[in-house]
Amino acid sequence: MNYTCVRNSLGRLVPIEIPGVGSLAPFSGAYSRLDGSYVWTPSPVEHRVPKITMNKVAASLRSAIERSGLQNGMTISFHHHLRNGDAIVGLVLAELEKMGFRDLTLAPSSLGDSHDCVADAIKKGVVTRLNTSGVRGEVGKAISNGLLASPAIIRSHGGRARAIEEGSLKIDVAFLGAPACDRLGNMTGVSGATACGALGYAMVDARYARHVIAVTDNLVAYPLSTKISVPQYLVDQVVVVDSIGDPSKIATGATRITRDPLQLYIAELGFKVIRAAGYLKRDCSFQTGGGGPSLAVARYVRDYMKANSIQGSYCIGGITGYMAEMLKEGLFRTLFDVQSFDASVTESIAHNSNHIEADASWYANPFNKGCLVNDLDVVVLAALDTDVDFNVDVLTGHDGVLRGASGGHSDTAAGAKLSLITIPSMRNGVPSIRERVQTVVTPGETVDVIVTERGIAVNPRREDLLAALKDAGLPVKDIHQLKAEIEKITGIPDEIAFHDEIVGVVEYRDGTIIDSIRKIK
Amino acid sequence: MTEAQQNHPMRSLLYIPGNNPGMLQNCAIYGSDAVIFDIEDSISISEKDAARKLVKHALTRLDFGRIRIVVRVNARDTDFFEADLEEIVPAKPHAIRLPKVDSAEDVLAADEIISRLEEKHGLPRGGIGVQAMLETARAIVNVNSIAASSRRLVGLTLGGQDLAADLGIRATKEGLELLYAKSAVVIAAKAYGLQAFDTVYTDVADLEGLRAQTAVGFSLGFSGKAAIHPSQIPVINSVYSPSEREVAKAAKVVAAAMEAEARGLGVISVDGKMVDAPVVSQARRTLELARLAGMEVPEL
Numbered sequence: 001m002n003y004t005c006v007r008n009s010l011g012r013l014v015p016i017e018i019p020g021v022g023s024l025a026p027f028s029g030a031y032s033r034l035d036g037s038y039v040w041t042p043s044p045v046e047h048r049v050p051k052i053t054m055n056k057v058a059a060s061l062r063s064a065i066e067r068s069g070l071q072n073g074m075t076i077s078f079h080h081h082l083r084n085g086d087a088i089v090g091l092v093l094a095e096l097e098k099m100g101f102r103d104l105t106l107a108p109s110s111l112g113d114s115h116d117c118v119a120d121a122i123k124k125g126v127v128t129r130l131n132t133s134g135v136r137g138e139v140g141k142a143i144s145n146g147l148l149a150s151p152a153i154i155r156s157h158g159g160r161a162r163a164i165e166e167g168s169l170k171i172d173v174a175f176l177g178a179p180a181c182d183r184l185g186n187m188t189g190v191s192g193a194t195a196c197g198a199l200g201y202a203m204v205d206a207r208y209a210r211h212v213i214a215v216t217d218n219l220v221a222y223p224l225s226t227k228i229s230v231p232q233y234l235v236d237q238v239v240v241v242d243s244i245g246d247p248s249k250i251a252t253g254a255t256r257i258t259r260d261p262l263q264l265y266i267a268e269l270g271f272k273v274i275r276a277a278g279y280l281k282r283d284c285s286f287q288t289g290g291g292g293p294s295l296a297v298a299r300y301v302r303d304y305m306k307a308n309s310i311q312g313s314y315c316i317g318g319i320t321g322y323m324a325e326m327l328k329e330g331l332f333r334t335l336f337d338v339q340s341f342d343a344s345v346t347e348s349i350a351h352n353s354n355h356i357e358a359d360a361s362w363y364a365n366p367f368n369k370g371c372l373v374n375d376l377d378v379v380v381l382a383a384l385d386t387d388v389d390f391n392v393d394v395l396t397g398h399d400g401v402l403r404g405a406s407g408g409h410s411d412t413a414a415g416a417k418l419s420l421i422t423i424p425s426m427r428n429g430v431p432s433i434r435e436r437v438q439t440v441v442t443p444g445e446t447v448d449v450i451v452t453e454r455g456i457a458v459n460p461r462r463e464d465l466l467a468a469l470k471d472a473g474l475p476v477k478d479i480h481q482l483k484a485e486i487e488k489i490t491g492i493p494d495e496i497a498f499h500d501e502i503v504g505v506v507e508y509r510d511g512t513i514i515d516s517i518r519k520i521k
Numbered sequence: 522m523t524e525a526q527q528n529h530p531m532r533s534l535l536y537i538p539g540n541n542p543g544m545l546q547n548c549a550i551y552g553s554d555a556v557i558f559d560i561e562d563s564i565s566i567s568e569k570d571a572a573r574k575l576v577k578h579a580l581t582r583l584d585f586g587r588i589r590i591v592v593r594v595n596a597r598d599t600d601f602f603e604a605d606l607e608e609i610v611p612a613k614p615h616a617i618r619l620p621k622v623d624s625a626e627d628v629l630a631a632d633e634i635i636s637r638l639e640e641k642h643g644l645p646r647g648g649i650g651v652q653a654m655l656e657t658a659r660a661i662v663n664v665n666s667i668a669a670s671s672r673r674l675v676g677l678t679l680g681g682q683d684l685a686a687d688l689g690i691r692a693t694k695e696g697l698e699l700l701y702a703k704s705a706v707v708i709a710a711k712a713y714g715l716q717a718f719d720t721v722y723t724d725v726a727d728l729e730g731l732r733a734q735t736a737v738g739f740s741l742g743f744s745g746k747a748a749i750h751p752s753q754i755p756v757i758n759s760v761y762s763p764s765e766r767e768v769a770k771a772a773k774v775v776a777a778a779m780e781a782e783a784r785g786l787g788v789i790s791v792d793g794k795m796v797d798a799p800v801v802s803q804a805r806r807t808l809e810l811a812r813l814a815g816m817e818v819p820e821l
Binding site: 261262264265454455473486489 | 546547549551583584748751752815
């Protein structure tokens with residue numbers, strides 16, 4: 001279907017209305033709703049008071065679904081804390097299909113490698129609308145090929161929390177995986193065979209969904225101890241299943257520092273940028289992703305802070321075992337953990353009171369009264385593609401098909417004083433700096449530096465940084481020059497052909513539409 | 522052989538397998554002073570053609586900036602030797618690293634082929650240097666005649682693993698068993714104005730061991746050391762980089778030499794002490810190393 005579109009402030013054509021979703025505002029600058037004048041009113045959600053004698057533990061998943069009052073056309077949600085080991089989405093969708101459900105909106109906090117089942121559900125019409133942060137594999141192909149009835153809505157982690165609190169994303173039934181849960185629904189991710197660490201995304205769903213079902217493979221004696229992440233008063237039902245996921249894929253090894261010399265080299269350059277910019281000092285705050293060069297930056301930061309006896313204030317984000325080690329060593333006073341990238345941190349969350357489980361709204365919702373990312377000093381991020389305007393695409397593969405995740409990328413980039421993209425200058429012969437990224441997820445005005453092994457590009461808005469990095473003797477280049485140097489090796493790839501048909505929209509953290517995703521030819 | 526070629530200091534030389542396009546493409550970024558594209562030991566027999574072609578294309582198509590490019594070809598006694606030179610010489614590397622050099626004859630044979638190819642392709646004669654790799658007991662016995670063999674020769678190095686095998690000894694991390702061979706190579710190189718390159722340290726995970734072995738090589742008089750992993754480069758570079766004090770002293774010596782020359786004086790004096798020509802040339806070298814290391818060198 002074609003929608004009426006306007007050009008937003010980045011010059012991207014975006015729809016102003018999608019039937020069934022409502023009217024949409026075009027993106028008009030990363031901070032345009034953050035000047036103190038913007039007002040929002042939550043739209044109410046109906047909650048039913050449970051019968052006082054109700055036994056929360058349902059006889060089966062089917063019975064829990066029946067008791068939830070779920071109907072065709074409603075919205076269901078999941079968290080993605082079980083990462084690539086998650087079995088719950090598949091389990092629930094299979095049951096819903098058997099029960100004959102159709103036309104559901106699926107609104108998980110994100111989808112990963114274990115969720116090809118969602119593509120099947122889309123093909124069968126069980127799911128016809130999708131709200132998510134990330135997509136991989138078959139789901140990305142399904143969206144890019146236009147199999148959804150309505151455009152997919154891609155949100156950042158902070159943007160999703162905002163949408164849920166506003167009521168623009170209304171969840172009817174949340175199926176929340178619980179590695180440990182008791183009969184009244186107290187749950188946590190820090191114990192059990194499928195322990196996944198923090199449950200920061202689940203916390204928001206639990207608070208705002210009309211009906212909450214805890215799905216567990218580990219029903220413990222009441223009350224759950226030693227930690228309760230989601231309290232019983234938010235949970236309607238508890239369902240016990242054989243397994244909620246594969247523990248070996250919940251801990252995906254994201255804590256291992258890369259040994260790839262190229263990634264290490266980029267990481268070291270990234271570290272030198274942070275140091276030269278003057279942010280590595282007492283009380284600094286820091287966020288880095290897991291895996292690749294971004295985590296490797298943490299290694300250099302750690303060595304430097306140790307050698308210079310610097311204690312930082314806090315780290316946030318996806319927390320890795322590496323960060324938990326830094327907390328233990330006293331390099332940071334506090335960790336705010338929204339999601340844990342590997343299971344080894346569960347011990348730290350459970351027993352270190354300075355390792356704080358934070359919900360997604362606290363983490364990154366730009367409309368609450370103080371989210372963590374807005375106070376960040378430094379964030380180190382990855383990217384699939386960047387462009388000469390410093391826009392970042394973390395969604396689109398080189399073949400034009402969706403295969404990434406918005407995640408906290410745009411939230412942290414907007415909030416941090418220094419946002420750093422670490423990216424190899426080329427991947428498989430395709431250059432990483434384009435004239436124009438296919439899909440803008442993070443706008444260039446919030447990106448300060450792009451670090452590649454062939455040079456560092458500084459956003460011209462940051463003259464101060466440019467001067468500091470030059471003084472430090474770092475290989476700073478104009479982004480056009482850097483792009484040209486890379487293209488001397490790679491050439492310029494042909495444009496990918498798309499239909500005009502819009503199959504997805506990327507919602508910026510503040511609820512405006514920053515870009516559209518089109519059907520692949 | 523040009524003066525600049527011979528004297529261009531190289532603290533670290535990174536080996537890159539010649540059949541790996543990604544590594545060839547990125548080899549210049551890791552901070553080594555030279556790279557050695559290998560088409561010998563790291564390349565299996567069935568990959569020789571591919572590696573040779575790939576290295577040639579890399580040399581002609583990619584921009585490696587200021588670093589020196591060396592290509593290690595297959596040994597003279599292999600079927601690949603001549604084909605390697607025919608393909609590589611026209612692509613103008615700074616030097617050819619010649620493995621398994623046992624005698625002066627090996628160098629002269631290479632020199633002859635390279636000279637013929639230079640002429641055929643209209644390249645300046647002697648522009649491409651040769652680094653001879655000594656890897657047998659016989660080579661060590663012949664080291665002086667090898668060093669004296671050809672004006673094309675710019676450096677000597679030894680192949681520690683092969684040499685240990687030839688001697689029937691086990692190569693250790695400390696490398697003391699090769700002390701004599703290393704010293705013999707260094708002294709012959711110095712005697713004939715050549716550079717001397719230390720052999721590789723094979724445990725890439727052990728950077729402390731690398732530092733210790735590199736320091737021994739430096740103290741023996743080597744001018745640089747080969748690396749087999751980018752992580753080894755900063756260690757090697759730091760051992761071979763002069764201290765700030767040494768740089769300051771060298772700058773004084775060079776300044777005095779320049780002043781003496783300008784005033785037509787035969788005698789150079791620094792802080793009231795006479796210095797002679799070798800000290801001046803070592804001081805110039807120290808300054809060059811300092812520049813390579815990105816240190817501040819006073820304007821002279």
